[in-house]
Amino acid sequence: MPRYDAKRIEAHWQQYWETHQTFRTEDTIPTGEEANKPKLYVLDMFPYPSGSGLHVGHPEGYTATDIVCRYSRMKGMNVLHPMGWDAFGLPAEEHAVKTGTHPRETTEQNIATFKRQLKMLGFSYDWERELATTDPDYYRWTQWIFLQLFDTWYDADHVWTGPDGVERKGKGRPISELPIPEEILASGGASALRVDAAGNALGGLTPNRSPEVSEAIRRYQDKHRLAYVSEAPVNWCPALGTVLANEEIIDGKSERGGHPVVRMPLKQWMLRITAYADRLASELEPLTWSDSIKFMQRNWIGRSTGAEVDFLVDTRDSASGRASALRDSAAGNALGGLTPNRSPDELVIRVYTTRPDTLFGVTYMVLAPEHPLVQKITTDKQRAAVDEYIRKSSLKSDLDRTDLAKEKSGVFTGGHAINPVNGERVPVWIADYVLISYGTGAIMAVPAHDERDYEFAKTFGIPIVQVVAPAEGSGHTVEIETAAFTETGVSVNSGTYNGLPTADFKSQITKDLTASGLGKEAVNYRLRDWLFSRQRYWGEPFPIWHELDADGNPTGLMRADSAESLPVLHPHMDDFKPTGSPEPMLAKATPEWLYKTDTDGVKLKRETNSMPQWAGSCWYYLRFCDNKNAETFIDPEKEKYWLPVDLYIGGAEHAVLHLLYSRFWHKVLFDRGHVSTPEPFQKLVNQGMILGEPDENGKAEKMSKSRGNVVNPDDVVKDYGADSLRLYEMFMGPLEQVKPWQMSGVEGVYRFLGRVWRMIVDDRAETTTLSAAVVDSPPAEDQLRMLHKTIKAVTDDIDRLSFNTAISRMMEFTNFMSGQETRSKSVLEQFVLLLNPFAPHIAEELWNTLKAPQLELLENAGLLKGHNVTLTYEQWPTYDPALLVEDTVEVPVQVNGKIRAKIVVPADLDAKTLEAAARSDDAVQKHLEGKTVVKVVAVPGRMVNFVVR
RNA sequence: GGCCAGGUGGCGAAACAGGCAGACGCACGGGACUUAAAAUCCCGGGUCCCUAACGGGACGUACGGGUUCGAUUCCCGUCCUGGCUACCA
Secondary structure, three states, X not given: OOOOOHHXXXXXXXXXXXXXXXXXXXXXXXXXXXXXXXXXXXEEOOOXXXXXXXXXXXXXXXXXXXXXXXXXXXXXXXXXXXXXXXXXXXXXXXXXXXXXXOHHHHHHHHXXXXXXXXXXXXXXXXXXXXXXOOOHHHHHHHHHHHHHHHOEEEEEEEEEEXXXXXXXXXXXXXXXXXXXXXXXXXXXXOOOOOOOHHHOOOOOOOOOOOHHHHHHHHHHHHXXXXXXXXXXXXXXEOOOOEEEOHHHEEOOEEOOOXXXXXXXXXXXXXXXXXXXXXXXXHOOOOOEOOHHHHXXXXXXXXXXXXXXXXXXXXXXXXXXXXXXXXXXXXXXXXXXXXXXXXXXXXXXXXXXXOOHXXXXXXXXXXXXXXXXXHHHHOOHHHHHHHHHHHHHHHHOOHHHHHHHXXXXXXXXXXXEEEXXXXXXXXXXXXXXXXXXXXXXXXXXXXXXXXXXXXXXXXXXXXXXXXXEEOOOOOOOOOOOOOOOOOOOOEEOOOHHHOXXXXXXXXXXXXXXXXXXOOXXXXXXXXXXXXXXXXXXXXXXXXXXXXXXXXXOOEEEEEEEOOHHHOOOOOOOOOOOOOOOOOOXXXXXXXXXXXXXXXXXXXXXXXXXXXXXXXXXXXXXXXXXXXXXXXXXXXXXXXXXXXXXXXXXXXXXXXXXXXXXXXXXXXXXXXXXXXXXXXXXXXXXXXXXXXXXXXXXXOOOOEOOOOOOOOOOHHHHHHHHOHHHHHHHHHHOOOOOOXXXXXXXXXXXXXXXXXXXHHHHEOOOOOXXXXXOXXXXXXXXXXXXXHHHHHHHHHHHHHHOOOHHHHHHHXXXXXXXXXXXXXXXXXXXXXXXXXXXXXXXXXXXXXXXXXXXXXXXXXXXXXXXXXXXXXXXXXXXXXXXXXXXXXXXXXXXXXXXOEXXXXXXXXXXXXXXXXXXXXXXXXXXXXXXXXXXXXXXXXXOOOEEEEEEO
């Protein structure tokens, strides 16, 4: 009993918190007195409950948020601090393939383990709000949000003012409000059919419209939805049995497991995140996120501005041998004399460039091997070589393609195109350094001013024409024989444009191209639409049906499940083995699950893809505010009260994926009026990774099973207790920094807690009683001053999430106080309150020991209630600034910047007197002897510096 | 290659606004208590030099320059480490 017994104390208080629901946040929005409390929503990135249990990396962020929450409760805030499980995902399904255990069973076991471990660490979560993305009550609403995406199109020109009062351009609107082009409305033969598309929720169908027109409208709408089906080359991973998003592929291999990935065309669900690219980039600005994360997001979105330029194909050497459409006058005029109203059989290569000012330097063009024009412009002579190149590059995985990055490859198609600015005939090549998925899939190559083009031109002996010269005084030099010049400058060899600075040239040529119909300003994004379907079992089924014709073939038309019919549950399955083909797992479901006939007699087949793991994590922070609501995904009042998340802490590995997807969904919900804030996470902090224990060379590596350096929180808690683990993880160093684990450091904070214990408790007594040194009398002045210094330091440190320094200040307090023969009880009580956010179990125990007489009185009077016992809702200590002022200070005295003496003077001594005091010091005089003082700098209370010669 | 973050004792680190570099902790050394050990408590410490000692001096925050009375802190250049990204036209 007398010794600091972490195990007993922690078990007792965890039990207490549980039975008294100490950390329960009221489900209703506070009213009356309570409404004056500021709200604080503090969120952890919820974990994937893996089979291996909690890792010491998890409690790092969780402890940080827990400190903020416990501190804020004591500051009188209404705190929301929930926890849940990102529980869909491949490992549970892979386990099912191996053992036949249903993924739900594995998932539930893993959740139980995680929950036990988190409770063991004493985090102050409101467990009433627990949720798992795999709960039907949860994914019902994931499916519902998908239907919102399915029901939304992006109106890029719509100018509107959101509930936040900010004017925006571009809005997600109901698909029923999508304007239908006249030619579609007229396509059914019925002339001038007037349609009020806005009036109809379901596909804009009106009874007086011909079936052909209705179908055309539906197909048109389907092309504009934020959730749409597209057939495109995607990343198929045979080992995982699923397609993967670009974001999930690293160096041509799957991020999970490192399996090879091949590209093949497949029909897949896509989410139109590119529509929100601009807003996702620009609305990042006001958020309190680290610059590096903002930068990574902006980079991922990769907005660039430039121009699209049309190059007419010179058909005289095309394989088809068609009559030339090229006017021979082409070369005559500045802009090639090409007229905008071209004949339909002319072939045009449209390129995207950020440097339209280098158009005069184009010496060849490149199409991506997959470009649709390749076949048309390839000459018979080159056909064999071109086909061979296409075949080879299609076989290459992305990995091979990047591996070969150093060596440029490509083949001449035999075709030529006409440079619109000077009418020159330029050869057209294909090469895999041009990607079909970016820009137009074709480039104009300017070897003189682009490194990649330069390298390619050198490899294949293509001419290099310099059209930009360094601006005068820029300090740049050009040696076009050895390297490309990629800087901006002044144009040369560019006809009438000569002498223009790059920026001016860009805007001028873009204007001229636009005027002649040969080009236009264009914006491009690195960001691609989000591939949203997977072929696995353990993910959310899509709430979508495909219409079948009389023969049972899909017509390409779709129907959505009604919101009321959700959730779409998983079918029962015994066999979880991947099909080995891109055929989804759910296609193996029973016919009852797969097929139905709708009320209008149309046969329907279920969508058998499932959603990716990102889906559930895109909106969980919303559901925490109202996790039991059966009517809607979140009550609008609760959403308004709790959102946005005030502090979000998690690993930097989610810098672009989860955090971008989540923001995208949130913006769609915002546009559709379901949430009131444009952004979900106001402040974001990334904790640094915890590395393994350093080896004998002092080198620390990432924890991993294969290195055998994984630290299990269970073991640490067993040996030292949860308070020590929490304290150590915060004491290691700054939260955001990468730092190595050192078990001896845990020992150190454990010793500190022992000192705190003995500072207050008599560790030789039979029961937990106060140390004889603790006296119930007014504190001595130095104790009081130490306390107030500590209160200020700890408070300031928590406010800036500097937990390591907060702990060291509490250590200083303890070192000082332990040395005092009598310790004021009131001072110790205040200190225990400061300790509480960091080491809550021992703090509760000490608080109750210090408060025992008062508590006993209350108990005898029958007034003892839960919140009288726990210190959770005690007021956070405040400090008196007057007590922090020292009477005297030690001031360093420098001579020529070198410290020669330290003098003790009254703290408020003015500069003149301070200088005199410094000058009279013996050591200073010695250094001033025989020298001339040219200048004296005296800063009251800080320092004195004599400048001598 | 590009971008971001960082480089301070044997180690993790601190110095928040240009003003005493190394708080706090670990490891280490010495001492007390003990039959002994553990636990606990006390003391010590950047490096080098001078001194028997008290004490004193020089150097020191990756490296080289600069601004300043004064630089770990600001500026320029170089090197190294970690992270992200990678033919995005």
